[in-house]
Amino acid sequence: xxxxxxxxxxxxxxxxxxxxxxxxxxxxxxxxxxxxxxxxxxxxxxxxxxxxxxxxxxxxxxxxxxxxxxxxxxxxxxxxxxxxxxxxxxxxxxxxxxxxxxxxxxxxxxxxxxxxxxxxxxxxxxxxxxxxxxxxxxxxxxxxxxxxxxxxxxxxxxxxxxxxxxxxxxxxxxxxxxxxxxxxxxxxxxxxxxxxxxxxxxxxxxxxxxxxxxxxxxxxxxxxxxxxxxxxxxxxxxxxxxxxxxxxxxxxxxxxxxxxxxxxxxxxxxxxxxxxxxxxxxxxxxxxxxxxxxxxxxxxxxxxxxxxxxxxxxxxxxxxxxxxxxxxxxxxxxxxxxxxxxxxxxxxxxxxxxxxxxxxxxxxxxxxxxxxxxxxxxxxxxxxxxxxxxxxxxxxxxxxx
Amino acid sequence: xxxxxxxxxxxxxxxxxxxxxxxxxxxxxxxxxxxxxxxxxxxxxxxxxxxxxxxxxxxxxxxxxxxxxxxxxxxxxxxxxxxxxxxxxxxxxxxxxxxxxxxxxxxxxxxxxxxxxxxxxxxxxxxxxxxxxxxxxxxxxxxxxxxxxxxxxxxxxxxxxxxxxxxxxxxxxxxxxxxxxxxxxxxxxxxxxxxxxxxxxxxxxxxxxxxxxxxxxxxxxxxxxxxxxxxxxxxxxxxxxxxxxxxxxxxxxxx
Ligand SMILES: Nc1ncnc2c1ncn2[C@@H]1O[C@H](COP(=O)(O)OP(=O)(O)OP(=O)(O)O)[C@@H](O)[C@H]1O
Ligand SMILES: [Mg+2]
Numbered sequence: 001x002x003x004x005x006x007x008x009x010x011x012x013x014x015x016x017x018x019x020x021x022x023x024x025x026x027x028x029x030x031x032x033x034x035x036x037x038x039x040x041x042x043x044x045x046x047x048x049x050x051x052x053x054x055x056x057x058x059x060x061x062x063x064x065x066x067x068x069x070x071x072x073x074x075x076x077x078x079x080x081x082x083x084x085x086x087x088x089x090x091x092x093x094x095x096x097x098x099x100x101x102x103x104x105x106x107x108x109x110x111x112x113x114x115x116x117x118x119x120x121x122x123x124x125x126x127x128x129x130x131x132x133x134x135x136x137x138x139x140x141x142x143x144x145x146x147x148x149x150x151x152x153x154x155x156x157x158x159x160x161x162x163x164x165x166x167x168x169x170x171x172x173x174x175x176x177x178x179x180x181x182x183x184x185x186x187x188x189x190x191x192x193x194x195x196x197x198x199x200x201x202x203x204x205x206x207x208x209x210x211x212x213x214x215x216x217x218x219x220x221x222x223x224x225x226x227x228x229x230x231x232x233x234x235x236x237x238x239x240x241x242x243x244x245x246x247x248x249x250x251x252x253x254x255x256x257x258x259x260x261x262x263x264x265x266x267x268x269x270x271x272x273x274x275x276x277x278x279x280x281x282x283x284x285x286x287x288x289x290x291x292x293x294x295x296x297x298x299x300x301x302x303x304x305x306x307x308x309x310x311x312x313x314x315x316x317x318x319x320x321x322x323x324x325x326x327x328x329x330x331x332x333x334x335x336x337x338x339x340x341x342x343x344x345x346x347x348x349x350x351x352x353x354x355x356x357x358x359x360x361x362x363x364x365x366x367x368x369x370x371x372x373x374x375x376x377x378x379x380x381x382x383x384x385x386x387x388x389x390x391x392x393x394x395x396x397x398x399x400x401x
Numbered sequence: 402x403x404x405x406x407x408x409x410x411x412x413x414x415x416x417x418x419x420x421x422x423x424x425x426x427x428x429x430x431x432x433x434x435x436x437x438x439x440x441x442x443x444x445x446x447x448x449x450x451x452x453x454x455x456x457x458x459x460x461x462x463x464x465x466x467x468x469x470x471x472x473x474x475x476x477x478x479x480x481x482x483x484x485x486x487x488x489x490x491x492x493x494x495x496x497x498x499x500x501x502x503x504x505x506x507x508x509x510x511x512x513x514x515x516x517x518x519x520x521x522x523x524x525x526x527x528x529x530x531x532x533x534x535x536x537x538x539x540x541x542x543x544x545x546x547x548x549x550x551x552x553x554x555x556x557x558x559x560x561x562x563x564x565x566x567x568x569x570x571x572x573x574x575x576x577x578x579x580x581x582x583x584x585x586x587x588x589x590x591x592x593x594x595x596x597x598x599x600x601x602x603x604x605x606x607x608x609x610x611x612x613x614x615x616x617x618x619x620x621x622x623x624x625x626x627x628x629x630x631x632x633x634x635x636x637x638x639x640x641x642x643x644x645x646x647x648x649x650x651x652x653x654x655x656x
Contacts, residue, residue: 303514318505
């Protein structure tokens with residue numbers, strides 16, 4: 001509308017320099033830069049060559065390829081695997097809807113997941129027809145989801161609700177329901193591999209976030225009892241290693257509970273990890289809360305908002321934006337900390353790796369392959385999280401008010 | 402300077418402060434301030450830095466708590482009763498030196514927030530009123546921008562619109578132009594002048610003596626936590642009674 005925009009379009013910024021100029025400016029600007037460029041180029045070349053040779057010709061991937069099911073779901077009963085499959089399909093579908101409704105980074109993830117599963121379904125290796133069809137159904141479901149996103153259902157709030165519902169459906173599907181013949185209970189001791197790692201991380205992340213925010217707010221409370229409890233909890237938990245918390249949750253907690261109250265082992269680990277993460281989350285959020293200028297609260301009160309509205313509409317949204325990087329960093333740490341669940345006897349990804357190595361004498365010396373495979377899986381998920389966080393920051397305009 | 406163009410105040414008192422005291426720990430900031438403001442009156446408060454002007458007008462919507470004395474706003478006495486405080490805050494608009502807009506909300510959302518959440522207006526109605534107000538302060542085309550994308554003068558006009566959206570009976574201004582570049586001061590003062598002419602009850606802390614002379618019904622001079630003297634603009638500038646007032650005026654009118 002305004003006059004400014006038309007002039008701004010006429011005067012364009014200078015176009016970026018061509019590739020030769022870029023090389024010259026960034027890599028060969030003077031003799032020692034050129035020397036450094038050449039030396040690092042040589043190092044990178046030999047390192048890459050060695051890695052590629054090893055990965056494609058020297059390494060023996062048998063323990064991995066022969067135990068994919070173990071790595072994926074652990075000992076989950078083979079005749080009940082359709083449940084896990086259904087969950088993945090549900091996620092594919094929701095990603096399709098979210099892609100249409102939210103766009104941006106979600107699109108990247110939706111496409112990546114659809115592509116990986118689609119390609120897996122087309123691989124020229126021996127696999128059952130059912131499995132192949134399942135793989136291929138995922139990209140299809142993403143596409144269907146995208147179409148659903150165009151209908152009136154494609155509203156932000158419905159999609160968010162869909163994700164929340166799917167979270168609880170996942171738990172119900174995995175655990176099963178007593179007395180329902182087609183959905184018999186599956187003991188959590190049989191859960192394992194990536195499935196368990198994922199579950200521990202997801203529950204930890206989903207539960208520690210609200211608890212952490214509540215603790216941070218409680219720590220600033222004017223009610224002395226609430227404040228004391230929050231400070232005590234946060235400082236206590238932050239003062240001990242996660243391993244200790246896990247041990248306490250799995251060994252000491254049952255001692256205090258009555259004989260007939262038995263909390264599931266996986267659930268205990270989840271509780272331990274959640275409380276641990278919540279204490280750190282609280283400190284991150286507190287940092288954000290303290291960074292919000294007093295004037296914001298005063299302005300909110302001056303227009304008549306009450307204390308709760310001021311917190312929920314003005315302070316928290318700004319504070320949480322500020323601490324997105326810290327929070328995502330913590331989610332990543334939590335994801336990797338799931339490996340500590342080995343200690344309380346859970347068969348998560350790392351434990352499966354060890355079990356696979358011990359299951360066959362010929363594989364005894366293939367440590368490298370198995371652990372690199374596991375590391376790669378962790379890297380993919382962690383990198384995805386930090387990528388998403390950077391995009392989220394950019395979209396929310398963190399750092400530039 | 403032109404004659405006072407504002408509305409004539411009615412006879413009815415809308416703000417009554419009696420012997421208001423406040424301490425910050427041991428520091429006695431307000432030392433028994435008594436001031437009565439009539440409906441539709443425009444009162445300008447001036448005085449040296451640190452004399453307690455901000456603290457005083459912030460006690461009127463209880464951003465600061467007074468510890469002795471009485472403050473009655475539109476018939477409601479300010480006490481610890483949270484319902485009274487919230488009732489008064491929704492009737493008293495405030496504009497701050499640093500604007501204090503909500504940076505994570507658009508201009509339109511800044512203005513509609515309180516009407517929607519406090520007055521429980523439907524969103525359509527709130528937005529309609531907000532657009533009228535943006536029209537009134539002269540920046541309807543900025544409705545969908547974020548505060549960070551506006552100039553200081555535009556931000557302060559949005560802040561005024563945000564306060565007006567609650568349809569307050571009283572507006573408090575705490576040095577609304579002090580953080581602005583000189584060329585933006587006029588656009589904000591113009592909005593305030595129009596507001597005064599429309600009959601709004603206003604208390605304005607400012608050092609803009611031209612504005613005070615033209616718009617105020619009364620000028621109140623603050624020093625060391627109390628009112629030293631108050632008078633009509635004509636008398637205040639022409640015949641200041643107190644030595645401290647004369648000193649202050651000679652300093653502020655020097656530049
Ligand atoms: N939160 C606080 N704690 C302690 N002292 C304070 C606080 N706020 C203000 N003061 C002191 O109270 C006195 C009055 O402050 P106030 O901000 O009301 O002055 P002012 O007249 O508005 O000055 P200015 O023109 O600089 O804005 C000052 O001496 C200030 O240092
Ligand atoms: Mg002040």
